[in-house]
Amino acid sequence: MDSNRMETVKRVTSAITGAPSCIAIRGARKIDARGVREHFWLTSADGVITATGTDEEEFEHACRSIAIDPADDTRIIDAAGHLLTPGYVDIHAHGSWERSFDDGPDGIDIARAGHAVHGTTRQVCSLITNPIDVMCENLRNVRAAMDRRPDVLGSHLEGPFLALARKGAHDPECLKDPVPELVEQLLDAADGSLRQITIAPELPHGIDAIGRFAAAGVVPAVGHCDADYDMAKRGFDAGAGIITHMFNAMNGLHHREPGPIPAAVEDPRVTIEIINDGFHVQDPMVRLGFGFAPHRTAFITDAMAATDCPDGPYKLGALDVNVVDGHARLVSNGAIAGSTLLLEVAVRRAVTVLGISPVDAVEAATLTPARTFGYDRPNPVTGAPLGLLAPGYAADLLLTDPETWAVGEVWCAGRKLK
Structure with missing residues (x-):
């Protein structure tokens, strides 16, 4: 295995065994089993989705509730129309x-x-x-x-x-x-x-x-x-x-x-x-x-x-x-x-x-x-349920190219893997 992949393995392993971070994403095209929503935003804390929606004022409130300044562009991810889906x-x-x-x-x-x-x-x-x-x-x-x-x-x-x-x-x-x-x-x-x-x-x-x-x-x-x-x-x-x-x-x-x-x-x-x-x-x-x-x-x-x-x-x-x-x-x-x-x-x-x-x-x-395996609801293995982009679900998130469906950014339980 080449050195680049070995570095990726170290980075992914370190990230997944570390602590989750707070996440705020806006401007996405959400796709999950409940359907498609444009201009979608999402926030998460402690590895769990805290709020979702399409209203900008509500987004600002959701950011403040997880100690993110809605004016701080360095902490807010602009999806720019990319697809936001649950993790696979x-x-x-x-x-x-x-x-x-x-x-x-x-x-x-x-x-x-x-x-x-x-x-x-x-x-x-x-x-x-x-x-x-x-x-x-x-x-x-x-x-x-x-x-x-x-x-x-x-x-x-x-x-x-x-x-x-x-x-x-x-x-x-x-x-x-x-x-x-x-x-x-x-x-x-x-x-x-x-x-x-x-x-x-x-x-x-x-x-x-x-x-x-x-x-x-x-x-x-x-x-x-x-x-x-x-x-x-x-x-x-x-x-x-x-x-x-x-x-x-x-x-x-x-x-x-x-x-x-x-x-x-x-x-x-x-x-x-x-x-x-x-x-x-x-x-x-x-x-x-x-x-x-x-x-x-x-x-x-x-x-x-x-x-x-x-x-x-x-x-x-x-x-x-x-x-x-x-x-x-x-x-x-x-x-x-x-x-x-x-x-x-x-x-x-x-x-x-x-x-x-x-x-x-x-x-x-x-x-x-x-x-x-019952992981679509709260359970002892994952804690928060998996499979949807909704409050209370695990912050397993993918930002994906809308044309090629190539996965760009990846989070598992609020931990950034890519």
């Missing part, structure tokens, strides 16, 4: 900048910086299939990271309870049936930090494990599975609340064999993950899938260590990966090995390529993923 929330990503979230504390800091500077202010750290003792150690590392930085929301285990026939880029030697002893071992290691776990419900102990994880406060996800429609429904009824990267690593849509996708679409309790990179799911299917369940589709990246890096050889767990034209595949069999997508790009593609409304695109990267 990625609930399924493995890494970036040549590191994965499996690579210990330094790996977490580096990978988080790679996503943070592109607008992902909060992240669930996805951990790849490994031997159980390694997975437990990786869970403990994520738990420790949560204690020192508010942008880490917890962990997601993508494995080891996956179907062999739908394993994708996961090591077949490490796949397991989710017997109760393994469930308890992983829960103990996570110590309350496990947010979701992908499970093939058709495994011998699959349904039982979904129930056990759900009872422990985890949101199980149906995915990497060979489940049919009825089995998927059983999984959701047992407590699964997510379908992992819909269309990928599962039975597809068929008029006589509907598979797990309709089961997820029909169930209002289920969040639908989708990788909007035009490669994992081609554009016509992204448009179709996005329309299946309004307000329940969450853009995810499934990003691996090669994200925001040049093409070349990389690792996914213990497996060798080669990235060509930004697409990652296993060297051994050519299977797709995660993505190199950023949520910044997913939102941009949704608006500029797919024709999805900016409000819906932003919602899919903010409020919907936050709602999956």
Whole structure:
């Protein structure tokens, strides 16, 4: 990694572990799940939005209430018509900048910086299939990271309870049936930090494990599975609340064999993950899938260590990966090995390529993923809720170019990351 990126990692890590500042932004075009507002202003203190509006007199009062002089241009950010959105929330990503979230504390800091500077202010750290003792150690590392930085929301285990026939880029030697002893071992290691776990419900102990994880406060996800429609429904009824990267690593849509996708679409309790990179799911299917369940589709990246890096050889767990034209595949069999997508790009593609409304695109990267874990309301993990630009919500803010949708300035809980 070059020296500029290492300096960025240090700066982002220092900022996110520091104290929040007071913020006053005016002249923005606000976009969140509640709609669009022109000439928008916002103030925040102690990492929480204190006031919003469009009236200038009210803005001056809001500034004074957080000890900012409304005449002091050095402390007030003029958005000059740029987009102001909530920070992006990625609930399924493995890494970036040549590191994965499996690579210990330094790996977490580096990978988080790679996503943070592109607008992902909060992240669930996805951990790849490994031997159980390694997975437990990786869970403990994520738990420790949560204690020192508010942008880490917890962990997601993508494995080891996956179907062999739908394993994708996961090591077949490490796949397991989710017997109760393994469930308890992983829960103990996570110590309350496990947010979701992908499970093939058709495994011998699959349904039982979904129930056990759900009872422990985890949101199980149906995915990497060979489940049919009825089995998927059983999984959701047992407590699964997510379908992992819909269309990928599962039975597809068929008029006589509907598979797990309709089961997820029909169930209002289920969040639908989708990788909007035009490669994992081609554009016509992204448009179709996005329309299946309004307000329940969450853009995810499934990003691996090669994200925001040049093409070349990389690792996914213990497996060798080669990235060509930004697409990652296993060297051994050519299977797709995660993505190199950023949520910044997913939102941009949704608006500029797919024709999805900016409000819906932003919602899919903010409020919907936050709602999956109850982070759209006050909670013990984030404190203030995530996903909207409204008083009482976390000051997770992005200023974005209205033409290119390139993220410019980034704040997480009132801490400036870029």
